[in-house]
Structures are given as C-alpha cells and as structure tokens.
Amino acid sequence: MDFRCVEECSDCCVQREYYPTKQFGKIGVLILPNEKEKIEKFAKDNKIEIKILPRIGVSENPNQIPTKILAYQLMGIEENGNTCPFLDTESGKKSTHGGYPCKIYKSKPLACSAYPLIESNPITLDEKCKFCKECGTANQNLEFETESLLKIKEIMQTNANHIWRYATGIGEKEDKEIIKTGWILEEGI
Template identity: 70%
Template sequence: MSFMRWEQKEIVEFKCIEECSQCCIEREYYPSKKFGKIGVLILPEEKERVEKLADENNLDVKILPRIGVSKDRDTIPTKILAYQMMGIEKNGNTCPFLDTESGNKSPHNGFPCKIYKDRPLACRTYPLIESDPITLDEKCKFCKEYKTADENLNSEIESLMKIKEQMNTEYPFIWRFATEIGEGEDNNLFESGWILEE
C-alpha cells in the first residue's frame, strides 16, 4: 500500500500593506538619472480626462511627454505614445491626487486617492511590471515581504495589456523625455527634453 503526499501551496493574494502609500509618493529615476524622475504614465486618451479630474478637484497637475516616436532619427517625435504626470514636490514625488491633508484614510489606512475609481491604467496595473512571467515591482512593500502574488491580479494584467497595446508602433525611432526633475544633489546629471533611445 502506498500513500501519496500532497503538498499544499500557499496562495498569496496581493493587498496593500497597512498604512502604505509609497507607490503614490516615491518616484524613481528611469531608465537612468540623466532622464530625471518619471511621473505616472498617462496614455494620450487618458490625458484630457486626468486634466479634467484635476480641475474638478482644484488641483494643478504637471503633465509632460514621456515616450515619443519618429520616422527618422533627426526629427523629434511626431507622435507621443505616453505622457507622465509629475509629483507635486520639487523632487517629483507625491501624486497630486493623493489626499495627504484631509485626515481621511484608505481601506488599508494609507493616504486615499482622490480619483481612485477613475485612476489611470498605470495605477491600476501596479505593482505588476510584467505579465509573462508575472513580475512585481521589488520596491513595493508587499512585494518585498512576500516576493510573489498569484491571486487577484487579473485586473492588473488586463490594465498592463492595454498599456502594452498602446506602446506597439511601426515607427523605427523611440524617444524618451528627460524631465530635469529629481533630487537636488543630482541636478548636474539631468538632461532636458527628448533623447533618442539607442
């Protein structure tokens, strides 16, 4: 008589860490410091809606280009694939829609988002960076602690697929916009405007 041993795999479901709002506060340099810090990715079809939401909330938002394309290397982008919404701090941090002043709390006791139900696709995707294989942002506190999540990421995957569709292009030259925004001690590293990806 033989017995089979079944290993039960623990299912890890993504959820925000208690009192965390880090992903809405900390912005990063990407792909390097010379580009400055990046803002929240905003697709062209989201830009007008985000600006309208800012007006409705009496907020100033700074939206810069992020990724553009052109048919030749000597011309700045003729089409913008993505914009970016910069943070309200001088160093680029803190989303303008993050409610840090009212004393209200999100369901996990962090700062709430003023437009949570209407937030951009990039926010709906987080902490997912890649879908095949599933890759999570290592800077996310949940991801640091659990290293994985294999449940309830369907809406994040769907949002990431929509963003990827928009990034498909037949244009041969891809440009990134250098924001000149970041920490004061890095000012001498920043470049400005469109930079051709090599």
C-alpha cells in the same frame, strides 16, 4: 498568496524613481493619451495643480523630434518629483487599507491599475512595492493588474522606426548636474 496593499502604505503614490537612468530624471505616473484630457479636466474642476510631461514619443526620422506621443507622465508635486498630486494627504481620510486615499481612484490611470506589475520581459512584480518586499511574491489575485498592463502595451504598440524618451529634468538636488531635460533618442540609451 493574494496581492493586497500593505496596511497604511501609500509608497507607490509617493516614491518616484529615476528611469531608465538618472540622466532622464525621475519619472511620473504613465498617462495614456486618451487619459490625459480626463485627468486635466478633473484637476481643473477640483483646483488641483498638476504637471503632465511627455514620456514616450515616436518618429520616422532619427533627426526629427517625436511626431506622435504614445504616453505622457503625471509628475509629483514635490520639487524632487515625489508624491502624486491626487494623493489626499491633507483631509485626514484614509483608504480601505489605511493609507492615504486617491482623489481619482474610480478613474485612475491604467498604470495605477496595473501596479505592482511592471513592464519587463517577463512581466514581474516591482521590487520596491512594500507587499512584494514583506511577503515575497504574489501568485494570485493579479488578474485585474495583468489586464491593465496588457491594455497599456496594446495601446502603446507602434511600428515607428525611432522611439524617444523624455528626460524630465526632475530629481534630487544632489543629482541636478547630471539630469537632462527634453527628448532623447532611445537608441542612445
């Protein structure tokens, strides 16, 4: 079955998840370093308030915070981290599948182009995707998504000794006590 967005769905642009655990807070959309400046410029030019945090960093020394950032994350606009700031929920316009349109669709991040494929071994479909829930699986029409995910993996490849994840400090009110903020060495996950 060919993958396609489910009619009137915008869930992937709204719902954010805790990853890899609640301690790290909710994650934002993965933004590569070469995408960050372009996204910031678009937001500034269009007077859209955004928040970009680090996501993955590397260092040669485990006692040193990251010396290089491999990826950033575009956080949602709601206090709990949900809803992409580029999702047009106010104009009344609709996307081709009837969901809310994306204000940066033509220059969206590679991570958005790769969805619903997720990085795992092996690469799988995101179980939270409405299409994947309703239709089971997609075995065709994922070439573009696969190419996008492979580009992300290639760009983020590193020989650094230590990988760090950034804890966003963002999540549901009831989880605030366990959510951390700042860099955490991945070896401790």
